[in-house]
Amino acid sequence: MTSVGMLLEVQGLEVTFPTTRGLLKAVDGVSYSIAAGQTLGVVGESGCGKSVAALAILGLLPPPGAVTAGQVLFAGADLVRLDPGALRRLRGDRLAMIFQDPLAALNPVVPIGDQVGETLVIHHQVAPSLARKEAAALLRRVGISDPDRRIAEYPHQLSGGMRQRAVIAMALACRPALLFADEPTTALDVTVQAQILDLLDGLRADTGMAMQFISHNLAVVSRLADEVVVMYAGRIVEKAPTNELFRHPAHPYTQALIDTVPVKGRRPRGSPPMKLPSIPGQVADMRTVRTGCGFAARCPQAAYDCRAAEPPLRESGKNHWVACFRAAT
Amino acid sequence: MTRFAVTRAIEGLIVLLLMSFVVYGLIGLMPGDPIDLMIASNPKLTTADGQRLRALYGLDRPILERYLNWLTAAVQGDFGYSRAFARPVLELVGPRLVNTLVLLITALAVALIVGLGAGLYAALHPRSWIDDLIGYLSFISISTPTFWLALLLIMLFAVVLGVLPASGMPVGADTGLAERLRHLILPVATLSLASAGGYTRYMRAAMIETLGQDFIRTARSKGASEMRIVLRHGLRNALIPVITVIALDFGALFSGALITETMFAYPGMGKAIYDAIMANDFNLALVTLLFATLTTLAGNFAADLGYAWLDPRISLAAGRAGT
Numbered sequence: 063m064t065s066v067g068m069l070l071e072v073q074g075l076e077v078t079f080p081t082t083r084g085l086l087k088a089v090d091g092v093s094y095s096i097a098a099g100q101t102l103g104v105v106g107e108s109g110c111g112k113s114v115a116a117l118a119i120l121g122l123l124p125p126p127g128a129v130t131a132g133q134v135l136f137a138g139a140d141l142v143r144l145d146p147g148a149l150r151r152l153r154g155d156r157l158a159m160i161f162q163d164p165l166a167a168l169n170p171v172v173p174i175g176d177q178v179g180e181t182l183v184i185h186h187q188v189a190p191s192l193a194r195k196e197a198a199a200l201l202r203r204v205g206i207s208d209p210d211r212r213i214a215e216y217p218h219q220l221s222g223g224m225r226q227r228a229v230i231a232m233a234l235a236c237r238p239a240l241l242f243a244d245e246p247t248t249a250l251d252v253t254v255q256a257q258i259l260d261l262l263d264g265l266r267a268d269t270g271m272a273m274q275f276i277s278h279n280l281a282v283v284s285r286l287a288d289e290v291v292v293m294y295a296g297r298i299v300e301k302a303p304t305n306e307l308f309r310h311p312a313h314p315y316t317q318a319l320i321d322t323v324p325v326k327g328r329r330p331r332g333s334p335p336m337k338l339p340s341i342p343g344q345v346a347d348m349r350t351v352r353t354g355c356g357f358a359a360r361c362p363q364a365a366y367d368c369r370a371a372e373p374p375l376r377e378s379g380k381n382h383w384v385a386c387f388r389a390a391t
Numbered sequence: 392m393t394r395f396a397v398t399r400a401i402e403g404l405i406v407l408l409l410m411s412f413v414v415y416g417l418i419g420l421m422p423g424d425p426i427d428l429m430i431a432s433n434p435k436l437t438t439a440d441g442q443r444l445r446a447l448y449g450l451d452r453p454i455l456e457r458y459l460n461w462l463t464a465a466v467q468g469d470f471g472y473s474r475a476f477a478r479p480v481l482e483l484v485g486p487r488l489v490n491t492l493v494l495l496i497t498a499l500a501v502a503l504i505v506g507l508g509a510g511l512y513a514a515l516h517p518r519s520w521i522d523d524l525i526g527y528l529s530f531i532s533i534s535t536p537t538f539w540l541a542l543l544l545i546m547l548f549a550v551v552l553g554v555l556p557a558s559g560m561p562v563g564a565d566t567g568l569a570e571r572l573r574h575l576i577l578p579v580a581t582l583s584l585a586s587a588g589g590y591t592r593y594m595r596a597a598m599i600e601t602l603g604q605d606f607i608r609t610a611r612s613k614g615a616s617e618m619r620i621v622l623r624h625g626l627r628n629a630l631i632p633v634i635t636v637i638a639l640d641f642g643a644l645f646s647g648a649l650i651t652e653t654m655f656a657y658p659g660m661g662k663a664i665y666d667a668i669m670a671n672d673f674n675l676a677l678v679t680l681l682f683a684t685l686t687t688l689a690g691n692f693a694a695d696l697g698y699a700w701l702d703p704r705i706s707l708a709a710g711r712a713g714t
Contacts, residue, residue, distance in 0.1 A: 122611055154614035161612075166605035171627050171702055181613045216703045232613070 068095040069136070069272050070119075070240055076131035077111070077118045077296075088114040088127065090296040096240065101266060101273040103287030103304065105280055105319065107341075111296040112276045116242045118142075120159060121149045136240070155185040158233035159242040163249045164225035168217035174201070175213025178232045185236055200231040204261060223254035230261065237269055244276045259285055281323050284308060289381075292316045295356035298375060302382040312378050312389040314361045315341075355386070363388045392699060399695045403688045410684045411465075411677075415458045418676055424450055425474055425671050461677070470678050475670035480678050484663065488682065490560070491659035495648050495686070497575060498582035502644075506587035507633070510594025514629075515621065517599060525591060532588025537647045541581045541654035548577060558656035578655045582647050586640060593636045597629040604628070631702050638694030642687045 077089035089111040096102045104112045117123050119134050119141060134141040137156065141149060158181075161167040169177060178200055179193030188196065194213055201209035204227040217225055226246060233241055243262065247255040263286050266273050277283050283290055283304075290307045292300040292315065300313040311317045318341045343360035354369040355361070361368065367387055375385040426444050430436045436444075445451045449460065464471065470480040509529070513522040549557035560574040601607065602625055610624045649661030656662075660679055667675035699705050 120612060122608060150614045150616070152614070153612055159612040161605060161609060163605065167609045169606040169610070169624050169628070170704065171631075172624070173703075180610075180615070184614050184616075184619070218704050229609075232609075 067097055069098045069100075070274075071095040071135040072115070072119065072132070073135070074132035075115060075118060075129065075134065075142075077114050077123065077127060078130040079127045087296055089118060091132070092293070092296075092298055093132075094291050094298065094301065096272045096274060098239065098272055099266075099270045100288045101263075101275055101286050103283035103290040104274060104276045104293060105278065105283050105290060106293035107278060110293045112293050113244050115293075116159065116244060116274060116276060120153055120157060120242065121146065122153075122159075151185065154181040154238075155236045156239050157242070158236070158238035158240075160226075160229055160233050160244065160246045162245040164222065164229045165217060165249075167229055168225060170217055173214050173216060174220065174228050178213070178228060178235060181232070181235045196235070197231070200235055201228065204228070204231045204234075204265070205257075206231075222250055223257065226250060226254075226258055227261065230258070230265070234265060234269070234271075238271055240272045240274065241266070242274045242276070245278070246275075247282060248277070248279075255282070262286065279323075280319055292319070297356060298383075298385065299357065300382075300384045300386075301375070302379075302384075306379070306382055310379070310382070312382065312384040313357075313386045314363050314388065315357045395699050395705075396696060399692055403692050406688060407681070407684060411462065411681055412458060414677060414680045414684070415461065416454065418673055418680075419454050419457075421668075421671065423671060425673065426450060428671055471674035473667070473672055473675040475666065475672040475675065480674045483675065484660070484678055484682070487659050487663050490657065491648060491652065491661070494575065494578055494582065494652070494657065494659060495645065498579045498586070498648070499644060501579055501583035502586040502590060503637070505583065506590025507594045509587070510591040511598055511621075511626075513591065513595040514598035514602070522595075525595075529588035529591040532584055532586075533592070535585065537581060537585045537650050538654055540584060541577075541651060544577050544581055545654070560655070560657050574655075574657075578651050578657055581654070582644070582651045585647055586644055589640060590633070590637065593633050594629070597632045598625060601625050601629040627701055631698065634694050634697045634701065638691050641690030641694075645683060645686050645690075 075092045079086040175194040175197040179197035182188040182193045198209040287304045300316045321339045358364040358368040373385045373387045378384045513525045545557045548555040652659040652661035664679040
């Protein structure tokens with residue numbers, strides 16, 4: 063299954079949280095890969111495991127969560143089995159991550175410049191004063207005006223959009239090969255969202271880095287991603303190149319997700335005008351032992367076999383993978 | 392930051408002024424006055440002599456006028472004579488003040504080092520056996536009364552082991568430093584142990600909470616070492632609430648110091664306050680009580696400065712509000 067030229071290869075990743083009601087498999091046998099310079103979109107509802115998978119890859123799982131199976135190959139090393147010190151040296155240098163809420167993600171009592179330049183101090187032994195200068199250049203690059211003044215300011219003095227730009231500058235300081243962006247625009251105004259997405263895509267094109275873009279918002283993902291992975295209840299239910307996925311969604315869950323995106327001039331299928339469809343029910347309780355497809359309880363097409371056995375991920379078209387018995391081949 | 396400090400200092404002075412009036416008024420409410428004591432101790436004095444003496448000392452004037460007279464003299468550095476000791480108040484208070492400050496500051500330093508250190512260690516090793524042990528010890532520290540702890544320490548170190556003096560801190564400059572330090576050990580231990588437990592609990596809680604914040608995860612995602620995460624990103628944020636608690640506790644520390652002084656017959660302000668009130672010594676009582684106020688205010692002022700230094704949101708907001 064190992065293919066040549068992949069920057070990141072996740073194989074059978076499984077993340078487990080012990081809870082009082084038993085083991086919770088937040089990520090259950092997930093496999094995907096990202097080529098250098100490519101953007102992979104990961105979509106799904108809250109709690110589907112998309113963020114946990116990224117945290118697991120970076121070794122940032124909150125205890126008592128742990129990777130219980132699988133491997134993550136990055137630049138020839140298995141990140142899961144790498145010793146913590148070696149993984150730490152990759153984090154912030156070759157692998158970087160942007161988090162959802164930029165205000166919470168920034169330290170309130172450390173000046174912006176020191177935070178943006180910190181990875182240079184940590185990984186490249188740059189003197190803090192020099193790192194601050196470098197931070198000003200990075201802030202200018204992400205479109206923050208008057209960066210020489212901003213480096214001395216604190217997070218609460220910046221606007222939401224500026225904070226997210228600062229967080230992006232911080233992640234890019236060491237020119238990472240792979241950037242994980244976890245809902246980087248969710249906490250922002252719609253107008254600022256578009257600017258940040260353009261900025262991220264532009265920076266990715268300039269630096270040639272690869273990106274794993276995590277979002278519950280399909281519209282946002284469709285703007286950036288070359289390939290999209292759809293996750294449901296800890297598993298991948300569909301995986302396809304972006305255009306293919308939006309043109310021919312094969313899994314009922316993906317179809318439902320696409321239907322929930324409001325599109326100007328398009329009346330959503332099978333629903334009265336002016337009413338946006340929603341997916342009935344909620345994400346399955348992952349602490350209970352599950353047989354069959356995780357989406358069966360909410361799926362309009364579910365039949366007996368869906369509840370009896372787990373549908374395997376199979377290739378339904380060129381590079382198009384789906385885990386559903388009902389999907390056309 | 393400077394503007395912030397100046398504003399707080401002025402506020403502190405206003406509080407001190409108000410407190411001086413309150414304390415003056417409260418002393419005025421005490422039963423009897425110095426003249427009553429003079430008459431009682433000298434059968435040759437008649438009531439008429441009493442009236443004459445009251446007029447002489449200005450005690451027949453309204454309290455507001457007396458207060459303003461006292462204040463006018465006080466701001467010029469004249470705090471009057473102590474009636475009971477027949478010496479200028481400042482000359483009397485000076486060395487005691489130094490003794491109390493030495494006790495207070497040493498005890499605070501020890502309590503901070505022990506308390507914050509233990510709290511930090513416990514926060515970084517949660518649910519380890521050392522964390523449990525630190526937890527038990529700090530609860531013992533919190534729930535032990537100062538005077539009882541002082542008695543136990545005296546029994547153990549002065550009576551049973553006989554290694555440390557129970558009392559008799561020498562007064563005067565002719566005693567060596569080592570001898571003074573030997574006399575300081577038990578009072579400082581008593582006072583600091585009583586406070587350290589509380590500091591430990593607050594430090595542990597604040598640090599654990601801080602380490603759960605998103606920006607700590609950000610620091611990890613940047614590849615920061617554990618040392619860097621704790622010292623650079625955690626500690627400063629965790630200290631902000633702890634500073635508040637220490638400032639609030641400062642008054643308790645001061646009153647603890649007075650009790651400790653009594654237990655160890657330590658020549659400080661504690662005994663001076665007691666003697667002054669019992670002897671109806673207005674001038675001495677005023678100065679000693681105002682010193683207690685000043686100490687608490689100084690503790691709060693230091694906390695405000697520490698707060699502003701730790702948290703840019705505070706000093707900057709105050710600076711903006713002022714312009």
